[in-house]
Amino acid sequence: MTTNTMLRWGLYGILILFALFYLMPLFVMLTTSLKSLEEIRTGSLLALPRAITFQPWLEAWSSACAGTQCEGLRPFFWNSVLMAVPAVAISTVIGAINGYVFAQWRFRGANLFFAAILFGCFIPFQVVLMPMARMLGLMGLAGTIPGLIFVHVIYGIGFTTLFFRNYYVTIPQELVRAARVDGAGFFRIFFAIFLPLSLPIITVSVIWQFTQIWNDFLFGVSFSGAGSQPVTVALNNIVNSTTGVKAYNVDMAAAIIAALPTLFVYVVAGKYFIRGLTAGSVKG
Amino acid sequence: MEWLERNVPKLVLAPSFVAILVFVYGFIGWTAWVSLTKSKLMPRYEIDGFGQYGRLVASPRWDVAMDNLFIFGALFIVISMVVGLMLAIFLDQQIRSEGVLRTIYLYPMALSLIVTGTSWKWILNPGLGIQEMVRGWGFESFTFDWLIRPEMAIYTVVIAAVWQASGFVMALFLAGLRSVDTEIIRAAQVDGIPTHRIYTAIIIPTMAPIFLSAFIVLAHLAIKAFDLVIALTNGGPGYATDLPATYMYAMAFSRGDLGQAAASAMIMMMVIFAIVVPYLYSELRPRRDH
Numbered sequence: 226m227t228t229n230t231m232l233r234w235g236l237y238g239i240l241i242l243f244a245l246f247y248l249m250p251l252f253v254m255l256t257t258s259l260k261s262l263e264e265i266r267t268g269s270l271l272a273l274p275r276a277i278t279f280q281p282w283l284e285a286w287s288s289a290c291a292g293t294q295c296e297g298l299r300p301f302f303w304n305s306v307l308m309a310v311p312a313v314a315i316s317t318v319i320g321a322i323n324g325y326v327f328a329q330w331r332f333r334g335a336n337l338f339f340a341a342i343l344f345g346c347f348i349p350f351q352v353v354l355m356p357m358a359r360m361l362g363l364m365g366l367a368g369t370i371p372g373l374i375f376v377h378v379i380y381g382i383g384f385t386t387l388f389f390r391n392y393y394v395t396i397p398q399e400l401v402r403a404a405r406v407d408g409a410g411f412f413r414i415f416f417a418i419f420l421p422l423s424l425p426i427i428t429v430s431v432i433w434q435f436t437q438i439w440n441d442f443l444f445g446v447s448f449s450g451a452g453s454q455p456v457t458v459a460l461n462n463i464v465n466s467t468t469g470v471k472a473y474n475v476d477m478a479a480a481i482i483a484a485l486p487t488l489f490v491y492v493v494a495g496k497y498f499i500r501g502l503t504a505g506s507v508k509g
Numbered sequence: 510m511e512w513l514e515r516n517v518p519k520l521v522l523a524p525s526f527v528a529i530l531v532f533v534y535g536f537i538g539w540t541a542w543v544s545l546t547k548s549k550l551m552p553r554y555e556i557d558g559f560g561q562y563g564r565l566v567a568s569p570r571w572d573v574a575m576d577n578l579f580i581f582g583a584l585f586i587v588i589s590m591v592v593g594l595m596l597a598i599f600l601d602q603q604i605r606s607e608g609v610l611r612t613i614y615l616y617p618m619a620l621s622l623i624v625t626g627t628s629w630k631w632i633l634n635p636g637l638g639i640q641e642m643v644r645g646w647g648f649e650s651f652t653f654d655w656l657i658r659p660e661m662a663i664y665t666v667v668i669a670a671v672w673q674a675s676g677f678v679m680a681l682f683l684a685g686l687r688s689v690d691t692e693i694i695r696a697a698q699v700d701g702i703p704t705h706r707i708y709t710a711i712i713i714p715t716m717a718p719i720f721l722s723a724f725i726v727l728a729h730l731a732i733k734a735f736d737l738v739i740a741l742t743n744g745g746p747g748y749a750t751d752l753p754a755t756y757m758y759a760m761a762f763s764r765g766d767l768g769q770a771a772a773s774a775m776i777m778m779m780v781i782f783a784i785v786v787p788y789l790y791s792e793l794r795p796r797r798d799h
Contacts, residue, residue: 236599236602236604237604239599240596240599240600240604240610243592243596243614244610244613244614246672247613247614247616247617247672247676248613249632250617250625250628250629250632250672251616251628253628253631253632254628254631257631265637266637269641269642269645270632270637270638270639270641270642271642319524319525322521323521323522323525326518326521326522330518332518332519338522338526340789341529341533341534342525342529343789344533344785344789345529345533347729347781347782347785347789348533348537348778348781349732349733349754349774349777349778349781350733351735351753351754351757351758351770351773351774351777351778352536352537352540352774352775352777352778353532353533353536353537353540354757354758354761354770354774355539355540355543355552355761355767355770355771355774356535356536356539356540357532357536359552360532360536379528379532380532382525382528382529383529386525410514410517411514411517411518411521412517436619439621440620440621440622440623441621442621442622442623442735442736442739442740443735443736443758446739446758447758447762457621457623457624457736460621460623460624460627461623461627461739461740464627464630464740465743473631473637476627476631477627477628477631479627480623480624480627480628481624483621483623483624484619484620484621484624487619487620487621488616488619488620490619491615491616491619492612495612495615498618498619499615499680502618502677502680503680503681503684
């Protein structure tokens with residue numbers, strides 16, 4: 226064997242080893258969720274289940290206890306859906322319009338305002354948690370899903386504006402000028418020229434926002450009440466629930482259920498997911 | 510009417526402007542103000558000076574949280590960058606099924622940190638996890654109980670965080686490698702320069718902006734790390750794995766010490782701004798290439 230082929234084998238060996246490292250937790254979660262507690266106690270972490278059981282999945286979905294509430298993840302899963310769908314839609318629409326203005330309708334002070342929005346993307350949310358809790362109370366939205374939607378929209382428009390602005394900047398300004406000469410107004414130009422070109426960036430924005438909001442824990446745990454907790458908060462409560470025997474298989478099933486929507490999005494639209502991730506960090 | 514038409518763009522931006530002004534900058538102002546008062550369970554608004562910051566510095570728990578931030582942050586950033594760069598360079602060697610490998614490396618980034626934490630908590634628990642498995646293979650004295658050892662638990666957070674984010678760094682670097690001018694590389698190859706020299710002398714130096722981006726993103730993730738610690742160790746054992754984010758949360762929502770919460774949040778923000786502001790400044794400078 227030549228040195229070159231040996232190097233090649235080594236290369237593939239290392240790459241596959243890392244692939245196994247990244248897959249291992251998912252594999253362990255999946256196999257553990259299909260084992261009985263008895264098998265978990267006697268078997269090995271990486272062993273395949275001897276007798277597959279779906280009982281833990283049923284329990285995780287509809288009867289596991291999160292704190293004192295024993296209805297499984299189901300109600301919280303729907304809370305997350307009810308929270309994420311409007312929040313994603315609203316923040317994307319606002320981001321599109323904002324980005325359109327920043328890219329094509331420059332005015333004095335626009336740069337400064339854009340910089341102010343960008344800083345808003347980077348603040349640690351801890352710095353707004355307490356006043357936001359009070360504000361939601363004043364608005365009568367404390368502990369409600371509309372309250373969470375509001376919070377996610379407010380702190381999401383920074384990124385969505387950034388996405389759309391960086392995308393629309395690449396559309397030649399001559400196009401807008403020509404349309405204005407023809408008598409088209411602000412909204413007309415947006416709907417007739419920009420919106421039809423926007424499908425890729427809308428996809429990026431929707432996926433980014435959905436992943437962020439679905440996976441959020443900090444806002445969920447700070448601002449939700451007993452009936453409005455999102456799925457991440459409920460998952461954490463189920464795992465830390467102290468009532469009864471520690472059901473690891475149920476914990477793992479619950480973790481996979483909570484992860485499924487974003488995993489699904491990643492699998493079907495990974496390209497756009499990666500574009501969203503890198504859009505914020507690489508020059509647009 | 511004409512005025513309206515001329516000002517439509519500004520009017521459209523106005524709601525966002527007000528929202529950002531109030532909910533970002535106004536709220537930061539509120540927190541900054543409260544951090545200078547004697548607020549406890551309820552906010553008080555008489556300025557008292559820097560007493561809260563003094564208490565913070567004197568608090569052993571905050572001390573642990575800051576130490577942890579530096580240990581965790583440094584290891585997380587360095588290891589993620591090394592692993593990410595290595596995987597990117599390896600994947601750049603005309604690897605078959607590169608797409609599949611890339612997908613596998615990056616999927617953790619799509620997961621909630623609560624899911625990641627839950628999963629690693631199970632894998633790392635000494636009773637039934639890796640330790641027990643290796644013992645089952647016949648290595649009776651094998652010990653891997655970092656999760657429950659106060660002085661080691663923070664490293665389990667590093668493991669889980671690297672697992673989550675290193676694939677993302679790989680994607681950043683891979684995009685960077687692919688954007689290097691192929692002409693230069695070909696010229697170097699023609700001149701007989703060995704591959705590793707091409708990487709260290711030509712390709713990696715041109716990727717300096719990507720190193721900076723990766724650093725910023727990772728540092729930002731490290732300082733904001735909250736979910737992962739809550740799910741993996743819940744700050745424990747004791748408060749051994751507290752980070753500033755969990756400290757702040759504990760003060761604000763379970764200890765009822767708004768002054769401490771505000772002061773710790775302000776410190777977090779200053780740490781982030783010390784890192785991000787120079788970066789954003791360089792990003793926002795008018796570019797010459799357009």
